[in-house]
Amino acid sequence: xxxxxxxxxxxxxxxxxxxxxxxxxxxxxxxxxxxGHTIAYAIEHRSEDVLQVEHGSLYPALHRLxxxxxxxxxxxxxxxxxxxxxxxxxxxxxxxxxxxxxxxDEIVRAVNRILRPA
Amino acid sequence: xxxxxxxxxxxxxxxxxxxxxxxxxxxxxxxxxxxGHTIAYAIEHRSEDVLQVEHGSLYPALHRLxxxxxxxxxxxxxxxxxxxxxxxxxxxxxxxxxxxxxxxDEIVRAVNRILRPA
DNA sequence: TTTATTCCCATAGATTGTCTAGTGGAGTAA
DNA sequence: TTACTCCACTAGACAATCTATGGGAATAAA
Numbered sequence: 530x531x532x533x534x535x536x537x538x539x540x541x542x543x544x545x546x547x548x549x550x551x552x553x554x555x556x557x558x559x560x561x562x563x564x565g566h567t568i569a570y571a572i573e574h575r576s577e578d579v580l581q582v583e584h585g586s587l588y589p590a591l592h593r594l595x596x597x598x599x600x601x602x603x604x605x606x607x608x609x610x611x612x613x614x615x616x617x618x619x620x621x622x623x624x625x626x627x628x629x630x631x632x633x634d635e636i637v638r639a640v641n642r643i644l645r646p647a
Numbered sequence: 648x649x650x651x652x653x654x655x656x657x658x659x660x661x662x663x664x665x666x667x668x669x670x671x672x673x674x675x676x677x678x679x680x681x682x683g684h685t686i687a688y689a690i691e692h693r694s695e696d697v698l699q700v701e702h703g704s705l706y707p708a709l710h711r712l713x714x715x716x717x718x719x720x721x722x723x724x725x726x727x728x729x730x731x732x733x734x735x736x737x738x739x740x741x742x743x744x745x746x747x748x749x750x751x752d753e754i755v756r757a758v759n760r761i762l763r764p765a
Numbered sequence: 766t767t768t769a770t771t772c773c774c775a776t777a778g779a780t781t782g783t784c785t786a787g788t789g790g791a792g793t794a795a
Numbered sequence: 796t797t798a799c800t801c802c803a804c805t806a807g808a809c810a811a812t813c814t815a816t817g818g819g820a821a822t823a824a825a
Contacts, residue, residue, distance in 0.1 A: 548811080549754075553761055566773060572761065579757035586812055588775060593811090611772050611821065630762060637755055639697035643671055643690060644748060666782080684802060704783055706804060711782090729792065729801050 550582070550590050551599075552633060555618060555626040558600060564613035565591060591616060599625045668700070668708050669717075670751060673736060673744040676718060682731035683709060709734060717743045 557563065557571045568591075569582040594600045599622035607613040618626070675681065675689045686709075687700040712718045717740030725731040736744070 549758060550811085553758065556762055564773075565775095575761045575764065576757035577760065579753055580761075583813065584773095584775080585814065585816095589811075592775095607773075609772060609821080611774095612819090613773060633758065633762070635697055639694035640667060640671065640751065642695065643693045643698075644674055644751070646693065668782085682802075683804095701784065702802095702804080703785065703787095703806095707782075710804095725802075727792080727801060730790090731802060 549633070550586060551594060552626070552629045553580070554590060554594060554616075555599060555622055555629065558616060558618040558622070559626070562603075562605075562615040562617035564605070564607060564615050566607075566613070568616070594622070597625075598622070667751070668704060669712060670744070670747045671698070672708060672712060673717060673740055673747065676734060676736040676740070677744070680721075680723075680733040680735035682723070682725060682733050684725075684731070686734070712740070715743075716740070 553572050554568055557568050563571070565584075565587055569584070569587050572580055572582050591600070591602075595602055595616070598619060600616045601619050602614050602616050605613055605615045671690050672686055675686050681689070683702075683705055687702070687705050690698055690700050709718070709720075713720055713734070716737060718734045719737050720732050720734050723731055723733045
């Protein structure tokens with residue numbers, strides 16, 4: 530049986546989330562380390578299911594962020610007693626978060642200037 | 648000699664503009680038909696040079712939008728007396744503009760909920 | 766004990782949209 | 796004639812995502 534749709538409007542995937550996933554992951558890790566599943570769930574939940582995070586996007590993103598030194602990983606045990614790879618924000622990642630947040634704000638302002646000129 | 652940098656922060660290209668270009672083109676055409684050069688200039692100017700539109704992105708986007716029936720094209724003569732392909736918004740494109748605008752707003756709200764929880 | 770289910774990590778291949786780096790033609794100015 | 800600007804367009808590379816899997820390990824059900 531196919532899964533029931535979540536609710537409300539169709540969730541947003543790649544198409545418009547592009548480039549934003551990294552920012553959202555960094556932000557999610559501010560409160561403390563987390564593993565993949567938790568990160569994806571947090572983003573979906575805190576966006577009220579508007580944003581969807583597919584596994585095929587999540588793991589490449591995590592590896593990408595780790596390669597760049599913005600997050601670091603270690604093995605641990607999840608709340609459900611499963612082996613899980615935890616990610617934590619590095620100092621470099623914290624700077625990135627600040628930078629990417631203002632970049633995001635700037636883009637939103639710029640797009641809105643076009644969509645809704647004064 | 649290399650071109651001088653425009654001004655202020657580095658302009659935003661693809662990386663974060665992704666998926667937004669179509670929306671911006673549609674919006675630009677609301678006031679009337681325009682050709683490629685004008686469209687790119689309008690987006691850059693009205694965003695106060697925050698958004699950059701490369702030709703290598705612009706023309707594929709225009710062809711894409713035309714394929715989908717959201718814009719239509721015709722040959723004309725530019726203000727500088729050059730042959731130019733003008734694009735105009737179709738009724739279908741007008742609907743798309745409305746849909747994509749609220750979609751954009753929804754994404755911005757969702758991302759902001761994560762970046763700045765209440 | 767066996768089987769099914771859930772949790773978690775991970776990858777391969779296709780697709781999409783962008784970028785870089787050009788080509789070419791036609792009007793205009795030097 | 797030459798150089799320059801305006802305008803359209805393309806090829807090839809690249810980056811981030813998606814779809815569709817696979818697989819291991821803990822738990823629950825049979």
